[in-house]
Amino acid sequence: MDPLPLLTVENVTKSFGGLRALSHCSLNVGEREIVGLIGPNGAGKTTLVNVITGVLKCDEGRIDFKGEEITGWPPHKIARKGVVRTFQIPKAYPRMTLWENLLVASSDEKISDTARELLEFSGLANLKDEMAGILSYGQLKFLYIIRALLVNPCLMMLDEPTAGLNAKEKSNMMDFVHHLNDKLQMAFLIIEHDMGVIEKHCLRVNVLHYGEKIAEGSFEEIRKEKKVREAYFGEETRHHG
Amino acid sequence: MGSEKRFTVTKGSMILISVLILGFVASAPHITSYYVTSLMCMIFFYIGLVQGLNVLTGFTGYVNFGYAGWVGLGSYATMIFLNKLNMHWLPAFFLSGLFTMMVGIVIGYPLLRLRGIYFTIAAFTFAEGIRFLVSSELLSPLTHGGEGVSVNNPDLSLTGQYYVGLAVALIAIGVVYKVSTSRLGLRLLAIKGEELPTQCLGINTTMHKIVAFAISSFFAGTVGGLMAVYTFFITPEASFSVEITLQTILMLNLGGGGTVLGPVFAAIFLTLVAELLWSKFVFLHTGILGIVLVLVILFLPQGIVPWLQDRRLLPFSRKL
Numbered sequence: 001m002d003p004l005p006l007l008t009v010e011n012v013t014k015s016f017g018g019l020r021a022l023s024h025c026s027l028n029v030g031e032r033e034i035v036g037l038i039g040p041n042g043a044g045k046t047t048l049v050n051v052i053t054g055v056l057k058c059d060e061g062r063i064d065f066k067g068e069e070i071t072g073w074p075p076h077k078i079a080r081k082g083v084v085r086t087f088q089i090p091k092a093y094p095r096m097t098l099w100e101n102l103l104v105a106s107s108d109e110k111i112s113d114t115a116r117e118l119l120e121f122s123g124l125a126n127l128k129d130e131m132a133g134i135l136s137y138g139q140l141k142f143l144y145i146i147r148a149l150l151v152n153p154c155l156m157m158l159d160e161p162t163a164g165l166n167a168k169e170k171s172n173m174m175d176f177v178h179h180l181n182d183k184l185q186m187a188f189l190i191i192e193h194d195m196g197v198i199e200k201h202c203l204r205v206n207v208l209h210y211g212e213k214i215a216e217g218s219f220e221e222i223r224k225e226k227k228v229r230e231a232y233f234g235e236e237t238r239h240h241g
Numbered sequence: 242m243g244s245e246k247r248f249t250v251t252k253g254s255m256i257l258i259s260v261l262i263l264g265f266v267a268s269a270p271h272i273t274s275y276y277v278t279s280l281m282c283m284i285f286f287y288i289g290l291v292q293g294l295n296v297l298t299g300f301t302g303y304v305n306f307g308y309a310g311w312v313g314l315g316s317y318a319t320m321i322f323l324n325k326l327n328m329h330w331l332p333a334f335f336l337s338g339l340f341t342m343m344v345g346i347v348i349g350y351p352l353l354r355l356r357g358i359y360f361t362i363a364a365f366t367f368a369e370g371i372r373f374l375v376s377s378e379l380l381s382p383l384t385h386g387g388e389g390v391s392v393n394n395p396d397l398s399l400t401g402q403y404y405v406g407l408a409v410a411l412i413a414i415g416v417v418y419k420v421s422t423s424r425l426g427l428r429l430l431a432i433k434g435e436e437l438p439t440q441c442l443g444i445n446t447t448m449h450k451i452v453a454f455a456i457s458s459f460f461a462g463t464v465g466g467l468m469a470v471y472t473f474f475i476t477p478e479a480s481f482s483v484e485i486t487l488q489t490i491l492m493l494n495l496g497g498g499g500t501v502l503g504p505v506f507a508a509i510f511l512t513l514v515a516e517l518l519w520s521k522f523v524f525l526h527t528g529i530l531g532i533v534l535v536l537v538i539l540f541l542p543q544g545i546v547p548w549l550q551d552r553r554l555l556p557f558s559r560k561l
Contacts (some may be wrong), residue, residue, distance in 0.1 A: 052439055079443035093434035095499070095547065096427065103424060104431045105442040131557075151443045 004031045005064075006187050007052070007083070012061030014044075014051055014211075021047040022058070023211045028114040029155060034181060034188045036219075038195075040231055043208040045191045046088065049157050053085050054078045066154070082154040087159065090133030090140040101143060105150040114184070117173055118146045122176060138169040139191030142176065149180070155178075157189040162197050170194070172203050194217075207231065251341050266407065270400040278403055280516060282471060285406030286464050287508040290485070291492040292413035293460025296420055297453045298490070299498025302433035303353065306361045308489055310368025311341045311458045313481035315465025317375055317384055320475055323393045325383070330395035334466045341462025342455045349454035353447060358434070372481035389476030392469045402471055409467065414435070418501045420456070429453055430499055484527055488515065491534045497544025506545070 007029040007219045014022040022044045029035045037045050050056040052063055054075040066091060070078050093101050102111050119125040122142040127135070135143060141161060162170040162179070174197060180186050191200050198205055199219040207215040207222055209231040215222045222228050270278045298304050299474065305311075315337045322333035352363050374380060376387040384390065397405070420426040431439045432446050440446050469475050492511050496503030514533075518526035541548055549555040 055437060055441070074445075075437070075440040076443050076445045079441055084443075085441055087438055091435055091438070095432050096430065096434075100427055104427050104444070106424075107443075148442065207520070 005029075006031050006033075007189070008064045008068060009048070009052060010062045010064075012048070012058045012063065013049055014047055014058050019058060021137070021211050022051065024061070025208070025211070025213050027206045027213065027216070029187050029189050031154070032181060032185050032187055034177070034190065034202050036198040036205035036215050037189055037191045037208065038193070038198055038205060039208035040102070042210075043231075044211040045208055046159055047211075049085055049159060049191065050159065052078075053083060074105065079151050079153070082152070083157070084148040084151050084153040085157040086141070086148060086159055087142045088159045090137070090144040092135060092140055092143055094133055096132055097129050098124060098132050098135070098143060102147055102150060105147045107150070107152070112150065115146055115150055116148065118176075118180075122146065122172075125148060127176065138165050138173075141165070141173065145176070145180075149184070153186065155187045155189065156197065157191070159191045160193065161190060162192065162194055170197065177201065249433065270403045278399055279471075279511070282399070282403050282406050283516075284509050284512045285410040286405070286471070286507065287469055287489070287492060287512050288410035288505055289406070289413045289460050289464040289467075290489045291330065291496070291504040291508045292383075292410075292417045293457045293464070294493050295417055295498060295500075295504050296429075296460075297450075297457035299493055299500070299504070300420065300426060300429035300433060301450055301453055302498075303356075303450065304361045304490065305364045305454075305457065306486055306490070307364035307366070307368030307394075308457075308461060309481050309483060309485040310364075311345060311461035312369070312465035312468070312485050313375065314344060314371060315341045315462030316469035316475050316480040318390045318462065319466030319469045320390060321383060323395050323401050323470075324390070327393075328395075330397050330405075330470065333407075334393065334463050335464035338459040338463035341465070342459040345454045345458025346451055349451045349458075350447075353450040353454060368481060368486075372477045375481070376477040384477075387477055389474055389479075391474050392472075394473075395470060397470060404468065406467055409460070411465055412503065413506060416456065416460075421499070421501055425449065426499075433499070439456045484530075487527070487534065488530060491530060491537065494534070494544055495537050495541065497546035497548070500544070500546040503544050503546030 005028050009025060009027050011026055012022055013024055025044070025048060027037070028154045037048070039045050047056065051058045054073050054077070057072055060071060061071070065078070065081055065083055068081070070081060090100070092102060094241070096104070099111070102115060116125070119128060124139060124142060132143065145158070154174070158177070162173050165173060178187060178201070181188065190198070190202060203218065205217065205219050205222050206213055207225070207228050209227070214227040214231060215225040255558055269281055270494040294305060318340045319333050322328040322336055323330070338376055348367060352360060352367065356364050373382045378386060420429070428439065428444055428449050431444070432449060436446055465480070469480070472479070488511065492507040495511065496505065496507030515526065515530065518529050522529065546555060550557045
C-alpha cells in the first residue's frame with residue numbers, strides 16, 4: 001500500500017531572468033518515506049528544495065503539505081508546519097556552544113529528551129558545552145540535523161548529507177537517518193550524488209535534468225532509463241570503422 | 242598556600258576597587274568639578290547609546306548607520322514635550338524613547354527586509370531624510386528649522402542629569418544583559434551568524450529584528466532627549482550629526498558587539514579619548530576617530546572582549 005501523501009509538488013516552475021531553473025516539476029513524498037532526488041550539477045535540485053521551503057518563490061505551480069497549500073509561505077512558517085531542511089555546507093552559529101546552537105531552534109527553554117538521545121547517538125553529547133567552532137565537518141552535519149529536529153518536523157530535506165564524509169561517517173549518517181525514520185516516523189527527501197547511498201536507502205528516486213523531471217521510480221528502474229543515462233553520461237555515439 | 246593567599250588578596254583588592262569605583266560614581270557630582278561631572282554625563286549617555294546600538298547591530302549584525310537619526314528624533318521630541326507641552330522631564334524622556342521606538346518599529350518593518358550594505362545605506366538615507374524634514378520650513382513651527390532652538394530647562398540641574406544619565410546607562414546595561422542571557426539574544430546572534438538557515442528553523446527573523454530595532458530605538462530616543470537637555474540648545478546639524486553614529490559604532494566595534502561589558506569599557510575609554518583629542522586637535526579629531534575605526538576593524542574585527550575570550554583571558558559565559 002502506498003504511503004499517505006505528505007508533500008505534493010505540482011508543476012512547479014522557477015526562472016532566474018532568462019534561465020529556467022525548474023520547469024513544471026512535480027514530485028511527492030509520503031509519510032515515513034525516504035525519497036531520493038538526484039541529477040547532475042545544475043539540474044535544479046537545490047532550487048526545488050529552496051522553493052519547497054519558501055526560500056525562493058515559484059513562478060507557477062502549487063505545493064501542498066499535510067493537505068494544506070503552502071505555496072509562497074515564508075520559510076519560518078513552512079518550518080513550523082513541519083518541513084525542515086539542511087544546507088549543503090553546514091555551519092554552526094560561530095560564537096555559541098553546541099548546546100546554545102540547539103537552544104536557538106528549541107521551541108521552549110528546554111532541549112527535548114529526543115534531542116539529548118540523538119546527541120548521545122551521534123557521539124556529540126560530551127561536546128555540548130564546547131564552542132561549536134571546534135566541531136569537525138561530519139559532526140557539524142549531525143548538529144545541523146539535530147538542530148532541525150527541535151522544530152518537530154514531519155519531513156526533513158537533506159541537501160547532500162554524505163558529501164565530504166568518509167565511508168565510516170557516511171554509514172553513521174545514514175544509520176542516523178534510518179534511526180530517525182524508525183523512531184520519529186519522519187519522512188526524508190534526500191539530495192545526493194553518491195549513487196551507492198541512493199541505491200541502498202531510497203525506495204523511490206526522482207531524477208532532475210536541466211530543471212525538468214526526467215524519471216521517477218526505484219533505483220533499478222531509473223538506472224535503466226535512457227534519459228537518465230544520457231543526463232549522466234551524455235548521448236550515446238557510435239563510431240564505425 | 243601561597244597561591245591561596247595571592248587569590249585572597251586579589252579578590253579582596255577587587256572588592257575594594259569595586260567599592261571605590263561605585264562610591265566615586267555615586268558621589269561624583271558632589272566631590273568633583275563641574276567639568277568632570279559633565280564628562281561623566283557624556284560617558285553615561287554614550288553607554289546608553291552604544292548599548293542601544295548593541296541590541297541591534299551587535300547582536301544581529303545589521304549596522305545602523307542612521308543611528309543619529311533616532312538620537313536626533315529623541316532630542317527634538319523631548320524639546321517639543323518640554324517647550325510646547327510643558328511636560329515634566331521624566332515623562333518627556335520616557336515618551337521620547339517611546340516615540341522613537343514607534344518610529345523604529347514602523348520604519349524597521351520595511352527597512353529590516355534589506356540586508357548588509359543595503360540596510361546600512363537605507364538607514365543612513367532615512368536619518369538624513371529626518372534631518373532634512375526637521376530643518377524644513379514645513380515643520381519649522383515645531384522645530385524652528387535649521388536655526389536651532391533652545392530647550393526649556395526642565396528644572397533638572399547637571400547633578401540631576403548625571404543621575405538620570407547613570408540610571409539610563411544602568412538600565413541599558415541591564416537590558417543588554419537580559420537579552421544576552423535569553424533565547425531572544427541567542428536568536429539575534431543566530432541571525433548575525435546565518436539568517437537564512439535560522440529562518441528555516443521556524444524562526445521569524447523579521448519579527449526578532451524588529452524587536453531588537455525597537456529596543457535600540459528606545460535607548461537612542463531617551464538618550465537623545467537627555468543630550469538635548471544637557472546641551473540646552475539643539476540644531477539639526479548637531480543632533481543628527483553623523484559623528485554620533487560614527488562614534489557609537491566605533492565604541493561597539495572596539496568593545497565587541499553582542500557582549501555586555503565590551504561596549505561599556507569602550508564607551509568610557511573612547512569618550513575620554515575623544516575629549517582629549519577634541520581639546521588638543523579641534524579640527525582633526527573626527528578624522529583621527531575615523532582612522533581609529535579603520536584600525537579597530539582591521540586588527541580587532543570582533544572587538545576587545547571577544548578577542549580576550551578567544552585567548553581565554555576572559556571567561557566565555559552566557560548563563561541561560
